[in-house]
Every structure is written in C-alpha cells, then in structure tokens.
Amino acid sequence: MNLDKIQVSASIRSGWQALDLGFLMARAWWKPLTAASLLPTLPLFIVLLILFPQDPLWAAMIVWWLKPFWERLPLFVASRLLFQESAGTVSSMKSLVLKDSLPWLLWRRFSVQRAFDAPVTVLEGLKGAQRRNRIRVLHGKYSDVALGNQFVCFCFELLLFFGIIILIDFFTPEKMGLELYNSFNELSLVGEWIYTLSAFGAMILVIPFHVMAGFALYLNRRIELEAWDIEISFRNLASRKQNAIQRATGIVSMLLLVGLIGIMHPDPASAAVRHNQESAAELINEVMAGADYGQEKTVRKWRFKEWGEENEENEESSFPQWMIEFLQWWEENVDRGDGLGSAADWLKILLIVVFVGLLLYLLRRYRGPLGSLIGGKAVEAPPQVLFGLDVSPESLPADVPVQVMELWGQGNVREALGLLYRASLSRLIDKHKLAFRASHTEAECAQLVREQGIVSLSEYFTQLTRVWRRLAYGHQQPPLEMVELLCKTWRQELSDEPV
Amino acid sequence: MLDTRYRVEIPGGIKLEAQVVGPIPRFFAFAIDLVIRGILLFVLSLLSIPFGAFGLGGGFFLILLFLIEWFYPVLFEVFNRGQTPGKKVLGISVINDDLTPVTLGTSMVRNLLRTVDFLPLFYLTGLIAMVSNRRFQRLGDMAAGTLVISVRESARAAAVGNIVPLAPATTLLRAEQTSIIEFLHRSKQLSEPRQHELASILDGITHQKHENGVDRLHRIGAWFLGVR
Numbered sequence: 001m002n003l004d005k006i007q008v009s010a011s012i013r014s015g016w017q018a019l020d021l022g023f024l025m026a027r028a029w030w031k032p033l034t035a036a037s038l039l040p041t042l043p044l045f046i047v048l049l050i051l052f053p054q055d056p057l058w059a060a061m062i063v064w065w066l067k068p069f070w071e072r073l074p075l076f077v078a079s080r081l082l083f084q085e086s087a088g089t090v091s092s093m094k095s096l097v098l099k100d101s102l103p104w105l106l107w108r109r110f111s112v113q114r115a116f117d118a119p120v121t122v123l124e125g126l127k128g129a130q131r132r133n134r135i136r137v138l139h140g141k142y143s144d145v146a147l148g149n150q151f152v153c154f155c156f157e158l159l160l161f162f163g164i165i166i167l168i169d170f171f172t173p174e175k176m177g178l179e180l181y182n183s184f185n186e187l188s189l190v191g192e193w194i195y196t197l198s199a200f201g202a203m204i205l206v207i208p209f210h211v212m213a214g215f216a217l218y219l220n221r222r223i224e225l226e227a228w229d230i231e232i233s234f235r236n237l238a239s240r241k242q243n244a245i246q247r248a249t250g251i252v253s254m255l256l257l258v259g260l261i262g263i264m265h266p267d268p269a270s271a272a273v274r275h276n277q278e279s280a281a282e283l284i285n286e287v288m289a290g291a292d293y294g295q296e297k298t299v300r301k302w303r304f305k306e307w308g309e310e311n312e313e314n315e316e317s318s319f320p321q322w323m324i325e326f327l328q329w330w331e332e333n334v335d336r337g338d339g340l341g342s343a344a345d346w347l348k349i350l351l352i353v354v355f356v357g358l359l360l361y362l363l364r365r366y367r368g369p370l371g372s373l374i375g376g377k378a379v380e381a382p383p384q385v386l387f388g389l390d391v392s393p394e395s396l397p398a399d400v401p402v403q404v405m406e407l408w409g410q411g412n413v414r415e416a417l418g419l420l421y422r423a424s425l426s427r428l429i430d431k432h433k434l435a436f437r438a439s440h441t442e443a444e445c446a447q448l449v450r451e452q453g454i455v456s457l458s459e460y461f462t463q464l465t466r467v468w469r470r471l472a473y474g475h476q477q478p479p480l481e482m483v484e485l486l487c488k489t490w491r492q493e494l495s496d497e498p499v
Numbered sequence: 500m501l502d503t504r505y506r507v508e509i510p511g512g513i514k515l516e517a518q519v520v521g522p523i524p525r526f527f528a529f530a531i532d533l534v535i536r537g538i539l540l541f542v543l544s545l546l547s548i549p550f551g552a553f554g555l556g557g558g559f560f561l562i563l564l565f566l567i568e569w570f571y572p573v574l575f576e577v578f579n580r581g582q583t584p585g586k587k588v589l590g591i592s593v594i595n596d597d598l599t600p601v602t603l604g605t606s607m608v609r610n611l612l613r614t615v616d617f618l619p620l621f622y623l624t625g626l627i628a629m630v631s632n633r634r635f636q637r638l639g640d641m642a643a644g645t646l647v648i649s650v651r652e653s654a655r656a657a658a659v660g661n662i663v664p665l666a667p668a669t670t671l672l673r674a675e676q677t678s679i680i681e682f683l684h685r686s687k688q689l690s691e692p693r694q695h696e697l698a699s700i701l702d703g704i705t706h707q708k709h710e711n712g713v714d715r716l717h718r719i720g721a722w723f724l725g726v727r
Contacts, residue, residue: 009502013518016589017649020503020521023630028501152523156626163623170619209630213523227689227697233678234700241669241704 003232005084010228013220015145022149022216026208029081033208036073045200054189056196064203068104068114071211072096072122078215079123100127113139115153115214116146138221146217153210160202168194304331383429383438386445389422393430396423400495401487413477420486421468424461427494432457442469460486460493505634505646507598515598517648520591521635522626525647529622531585536571540564569610576606586647596634596644605643612639659683664726665718669704676723683720686713 003010008021026033041063048059063070076096080086100121111117120126120134139146169180180191187195223229287293304327363370384392397403400423407416425445428434434448446465450458464486470476507515543563550556575583581592581601593601593609616625616637625637634646662683671679686694698705698712705715 007501009500009504013503014649016520016524017503017518019523020519020635021501023521023523023635024501024503024633027630027633148523148527152526155526156522159621159623159626163619166619224685225688226693227682227685230678230682230685231697231700233674234682234697237671237675237678238700238703240672240675 002083003228004235006228006232007082007084008216008219010223010232012224012229015142015217015220016148018142018217018220019145019149019213021220022213023209025078025082025216026212029078029212030208032077032081033074033212034204036077037070037204037207040073041070041200041204049196056193060196060199063200065109066105067203067207068109068118069098069101070203071115071118071207072099074208074211075118075122075215078212079119082219096122099125112150113143113146113214115149115210116142116217117214118211119215119218137225138218140221142217142221146214149210149213149217153206153213156209157202157206160205161198164198164201165194168198383436386422386425386436386438386440387442389418389425391422391426391429393426396426401490404483404487408480408483414471417468417471417478417483420483420490421464424464424490424494428461431494457493460489505648507596509597517594517598517646519634520589520647520649522629524589524591524649525629525635528583528585528589528591531588532571532583533585535584536567539567572610572613573603573606576601576610577603582650590650591647592650593645594648596646601645605645608643609639609645612642615639659721659724659726662717662721662726664722665715666722667704667719679716679720680723683717683724686717 008025013021044066045059045063048062049056052058073096104121108114108117116138117135120131120138124134126134165180169178172178178191178194179188180194182188182191384390397419400419404416404420407419425436428445428449429436432449432452432454434445434452436445436448440448442465446458446462449461452458467478467482467486471478503518503521505517505519509515540563544560547556547560550559572583575586576593579587581594586592593606595601595605613625616622616628616639618624622637625639628637628641629635632641634640636646640646682697689697694713695709698716699708701716702708702712705712705719707715
C-alpha cells in the first residue's frame with residue numbers, strides 16, 4: 001500500500017458521499033471490474049446452461065446464489081488499481097475467491113452489509129473473532145449507509161432484470177407469443193431463457209457498482225480511522241521542506257561560485273544590464289506572444305475550398321465544369337461591394353422580382369376571398385350545375401312549358417319536371433340574380449327565393465320544389481292538373497315573354 | 500484522481516466547489532418524496548369524495564393530481580433552495596451547473612424530462628445516464644444544465660482544550676496548516692501508535708519524537724487555530 005499512488009482523493013466524506021465515490025470508481029474502472037466478474041462467472045454459467053437446457057432458471061439461480069464469490073475478484077482488482085499495483089497471478093486469485101467460503105454462502109449470503117464487510121475477508125484475510133472485532137470497529141456510524149447500499153443496489157438489479165425483459169417484450173411482435181408476464185412456473189422455454197439471461201446480465205452490470213460502493217465506504221472508514229489524508233499531506237510537507245533545504249544548499253554554493261567569479265571579473269553587473277537593454281524588446285515580444293498573454297479564440301465559419309488545389313489533387317471532380325466556373329465567378333464577385341455590379345446585388349434584384357411576382361400571383365389567385373374580406377361582394381361566377389342539374393341558360397329549350405308537356409305526354413315524367421325545375425333555377429339566377437352556390441340544397445334555394453320578398457314567386461318556387469323533391473327522391477308522381485298549373489304559372493312568374 | 504468534487508471557476512479567478520451526489524442518496528430522496536406525494540393525494544382523494552367522486556370532486560382531484568405529479572418538485576426546487584422535502588432529509592439540493600441557484604426554467608426542464616428518464620420503467624434510463632457521467636446527471640439534468648449536490652454541513656466547532664500554542668519554526672502553506680489542524684482535531688480517533696507514526700513523518704520540522712512530536716504538532720495546530 002503506497003499512499004502516494006492512491007487513485008482517489010483521500011478526504012473525509014460522509015457515508016453517502018463515499019458511496020457516490022464508489023460509483024465513480026466503478027465507472028472509471030468499469031472494464032477491468034466487469035471482466036473480473038465475468039472471468040469466473042461466465043464459464044460456470046455456460047456449463048450450467050448446458051447441464052439444464054430445459055430449466056435454465058436453475059443456472060441463473062445457482063450463479064446468483066454464489067454471488068459473494070463473484071464479488072471478490074472485482075474487489076481485489078479494484079484494490080490493486082487503487083494503488084496502481086499489478087494484479088498478481090491467477091493462482092492467488094483462485095485462493096482468494098474461495099477464502100472463508102462457507103459462512104459467506106450460508107448465513108452471510110443475506111448479510112445486509114455484504115459489500116462493506118467483504119474487504120475484511122478478501123483484503124485483510126481475517127476470520128472468526130478477529131473478523132468480528134474488526135467489523136465492529138469499522139461499522140461505527142456507517143452500518144446504515146452500508147444497508148442503504150445493499151438495498152438500493154438490490155433494487156437496481158431488480159430494475160435492470162425487469163427492464164431488460166420489458167424491453168425485449170417491447171421489441172418483439174405480439175404474435176411470437178413470448179408471454180413474458182406469466183408467473184415463473186408457467187413460462188414458456190423461450191421465456192425462461194430470456195429471464196435467465198436477463199438475470200445474469202443484471203447481476204453482472206450491478207456487481208461493479210455495488211462492490212465499489214461498499215469498498216469506497218470501507219476506504220472512507222479507513223481514511224477516517226488511520227488519517228490517510230493527513231499522512232499524504234504530511235508526506236508532501238516533509239518532501240517540500242526537504243527539497244527546500246536542498247535548494248537552499250544549492251543556492252549557497254552557487255553564491256559562493258559567483259563570488260569567486262566576481263573577484264576574477266571586475267564588472268559583471270554592468271555587463272548583465274547592457275545585455276538586457278539590447279534584447280529587451282525581443283524578450284518582451286517573446287513573452288507577449290506566449291500563452292499567458294493575449295487570447296486564442298476558435299472561430300468556425302464556412303468558406304469555399306481552394307478550387308485550384310482541389311483540381312490538382314483530384315482531376316476527376318464529380319462536379320460539372322460549368323458549376324465550378326460559376327461558383328468561382330460567384331466567389332470572386334459575391335463580396336465586391338462596388339455598386340450594382342456585384343453578384344450579390346444581382347441576386348438581391350432577382351429575389352425582389354421573384355417576391356413581387358409571387359405577391360401578384362397570390363393576389364390574383366385569391367382575389368375573390370380577398371375582395372369579400374375588404375368589403376365588396378364576392379364576385380362569383382354563377383354555378384353551371386346544381387344538384388347534378390344543368391342550369392346554364394343555353395341548355396334550355398326556347399319554350400320550356402311546351403317542351404315539359406311534350407315530355408309528360410311521352411311518359412318521361414322525371415325529365416319533364418326536371419326540365420321545369422332547372423329552367424326555374426336558371427331563370428332565377430339569370431333574371432333575379434339569385435346567388436345560388438353549388439353547395440346549396442333544394443330547400444336552401446327555396447329559402448333564398450323567399451328572402452327575395454316576391455310573395456307569388458316564392459310561393460310558386462316552394463311548391464315546385466316540393467313537387468320536384470317528392471318525385472325525385474320519393475318517386476311520387478304529381479297529378480296532371482298540378483303539372484299543367486305549374487307550367488301555366490311558370491309563364492307568369494319566370495318566362496321572358498310577356499304574358 | 501477520482502473525486503466527487505465539482506469545481507467551477509468564476510470570473511475573478513474564484514474557485515467554487517461542490518460535492519455531486521450519486522444515485523443512492525437520490526433514490527432515497529425520491530422515495531421519501533414519493534411517499535409524501537402519495538399521502539397528499541390520498542388525503543385529497545378523501546376530501547374530494549363528498550363533492551362527488553365522479554363529478555366535481557373527482558374533476559378537481561384529477562386536476563390536483565396533474566399539478567402535484569408535474570409541479571411538486573418544481574415548486575420546492577424553485578422556492579426552497581433546490582430542495583424537495585426528500586432532498587432536505589438527505590441533505591442534497593438541485594443547483595445549476597454554474598453553481599447558481601436553480602431557476603424556474605431549469606427546474607421545469609429537468610422535471611418535465613422525468614418522463615424520458617422514467618423509461619422503460621421506473622427511471623432505468625435515468626439510472627444508466629447517471630452512472631455514465633461523472634457528474635451523476637440524468638438526462639433531464641443534462642438538458643436543463645443542473646446538478647444535484649450535497650449541501651455543505653456547517654463547520655466543526657473547534658474545541659481545543661488546554662493546549663499551549665506554539666508558533667511553527669517555518670512557514671507552511673495553507674493546505675499544510677489545514678492538515679495539522681485536522682491532526683489536532685482527529686487525534687482522539689487515532690490509535691496511539693498511529694499518532695506517533697504520523698508525527699514522525701514531520702520530525703524534520705518538529706525536531707521531536709514520539710509523544711513529544713505529537714504534542715508539538717498539537718501545539719502548532721492550536722496556534723493555527725488562533726489560540727495565543
């Protein structure tokens with residue numbers, strides 16, 4: 001044990017802080033510690049899996065029960081790493097792993113301070129009464145903290161165990177039917193294997209942290225009891241004073257030498273001053289250029305590559321030549337801030353033109369909604385088709401009622417009334433400037449007509465709509481008199497010709 | 500050198516120090532807060548029943564549940580110097596990573612990201628994040644730029660007793676003075692041979708051996724403590 005080489009800062013910590021230091025140690029030495037816990041565990045685990053291929057949970061159980069053994073090698077490795085010592089031979093490790101094994105496998109298997117007590121057995125090699133006394137000294141006020149370590153690491157192991165299983169469940173399709181949430185004795189074989197491997201993985205992942213937290217607590221107690229921090233500090237002080245004495249002796253002898261030289265050369269002081277004056281400026285510049293003065297600053301920005309160099313190095317550039325030329329031209333012109341000539345200005349003008357063009361296009365495209373927004377009525381083209389009926393004036397025959405009666409006479413009842421209805425709509429749009437929209441229903445059209453306020457017209461149209469809807473949707477044929485009446489009224493209300 | 504200490508140098512060359520706190524104390528602090536929240540919610544649920552478990556009372560309870568679950572830590576961290584009740588019991592506290600007090604913004608970020616640290620179950624992600632960096636930050640801490648540190652315990656009262664002080668023969672650095680004071684304070688915990696062993700390291704300075712060396716170091720320590 002050479003305290004000068006200790007790898008953790010030896011200072012007095014509270015118990016909880018010691019556990020944190022243990023986690024840092026586990027993090028820093030994670031690879032050697034994990035390797036040390038896998039070295040004996042993995043071969044045994046594999047052998048057990050081969051022995052119980054149908055019941056892999058047994059392998060997990062046995063390996064888990066023997067955990068106090070697996071924690072010893074990492075502890076030993078850590079104790080070597082702590083003082084930068086070499087790990088020793090494999091045979092010494094074998095004896096170490098089996099030391100005082102029976103109690104540790106039986107009643108001490110459930111010791112709630114296992115990680116804290118392990119160093120007494122593994123590193124100090126104590127047994128029986130000696131061990132008990134030693135542990136009584138060490139425990140002191142830390143047995144609670146050691147219990148906390150044991151409990152939390154147990155929880156972490158459980159967490160990892162179930163976490164791995166749940167992750168596997170997340171990432172496997174339901175159809176595989178792993179059914180990982182059954183109770184232990186109802187698991188499928190695949191489920192058992194997943195549980196086994198997950199338990200082993202969780203154990204191996206937690207061992208370094210658990211062992212190191214216990215070890216750090218043990219170290220903390222020893223630092224406290226044996227004042228390691230004071231020893232280190234005292235040693236530094238002693239060696240500093242020793243060096244100071246050596247330096248002082250050196251200076252004294254040098255002074256003697258200088259004195260001797262001084263006797264031989266009459267004016268050494270003025271020579272030194274002259275030398276300083278000559279090189280002063282140089283020296284100052286040298287010092288100012290050093291790292292202590294001035295500041296270095298790392299600035300990152302984009303810039304173009306040196307195209308010439310690029311081409312020399314790599315003739316077959318993947319860019320076409322015109323693009324390279326354009327970019328070169330661009331690079332030369334882009335930053336030349338002289339009036340309109342520079343490329344940036346041209347680009348600016350181009351962007352403004354595109355923007356204005358876009359604005360104009362959008363204004364034109366949305367002039368309807370914009371117009372109604374500003375306040376004017378929407379300028380909307382009248383619909384050509386309502387409920388699948390062609391309502392353009394061009395599609396109508398010259399004399400609508402005659403044509404209607406003719407169709408009626410031929411037995412085309414639907415077409416006859418359809419013609420009458422669409423002719424009415426067409427006239428309403430044309431003559432009365434009614435703003436039907438393609439989205440309106442028949443009833444809404446009738447409502448719009450009523451809003452016009454012409455009583456006779458609206459009565460007529462309402463009646464026509466009712467007849468048409470009964471025929472169109474209800475297949476109820478109106479009597480001939482009704483059709484004749486509608487045709488007659490149509491002439492009065494909607495025809496162009498004077499009655 | 501492995502250490503749980505976290506250092507920040509602020510403008511003016513002043514160095515600040517804090518001890519970062521790892522998963523084990525934080526586990527207990529969280530557990531205590533969990534219990535407190537559980538009790539609180541239980542009481543609230545009882546109070547809400549008279550107002551209709553599926554009506555007004557239930558609605559208010561759900562709103563309170565939401566607020567407590569999400570803002571319980573934020574409230575305490577911002578208004579109670581970075582300490583929820585659980586953290587207070589463990590003597591730990593949340594702080595920005597430049598060692599300024601935690602603010603509403605940073606506290607919100609670190610607590611909203613709890614959901615990420617929680618995945619896939621019970622803070623497994625947070626645990627893995629915590630042990631993979633030397634400041635024990637979970638993902639929420641990294642995003643918010645916060646640390647959990649242990650709150651400094653008050654300085655030990657110096658009870659020196661009847662020791663005749665002695666000025667040291669040589670000048671000592673600050674750390675060296677501190678270690679001699681520590682030696683004075685902690686001698687009672689050390690065995691006699693260990694005290695002699697430690698004092699013998701400095702016999703080049705004390706020019707004394709064994710009990711006399713220990714005694715002389717004690718007197719120098721008392722001098723450094725200001726006894727005259």
